[in-house]
Amino acid sequence: MMPHNETTALSGTITHVFAHRFTLEAEGATHLADLGPKGAEAFSLSPGLPVTLEGERRPSEIKVTRIETAGRAPVIIEHKKPNHAPGHKHADVPADVNVVLAAARKAGWEPKGEPHQKPKHFEVLARQGQGPWTELHIDFAGTIYKQKSADAEKWSLAA
Structure with a gap:
């Protein structure tokens, strides 16, 4: 099994876009990549667009941390962890x-x-x-x- 923190870099062409996820044809294979909602706001995706990306390879997809294309400034994307804020503890008070x-x-x-x-x-x-x-x-x-x-x-x- 692949470690969850392996970083990868790819250059290829976007083939399909699904909200903030997209497929990238690169190195003779199809890769699923995820910009996250905020990343998709900062970098508009479209089929046929050639891009270079870096990200964390996960078993199901690449979490993109940097993406760029000719004529646009590179976009750096920070993915929030899906859990609570660091150090957040639920207070022991009654529900109101x-x-x-x-x-x-x-x-x-x-x-x-x-x-x-x-x-x-x-x-x-x-x-x-x-x-x-x-x-x-x-x-x-x-x-x-x-x-x-x-x-x-x-x-x-x-x-």
């Missing part, structure tokens, strides 16, 4: 939806609907202004420790 909603509003978010209670946090659907709907993970003490794009099915968001 009012504390959680107040914390979201204080941070500039406008919650929608009923938060989903989990054993150590609430998941709250919210957005800032007219921005995208976001799922906030807020512990019982009112600390927002995770933000991710809201899943339309989970939150029953109509298109």
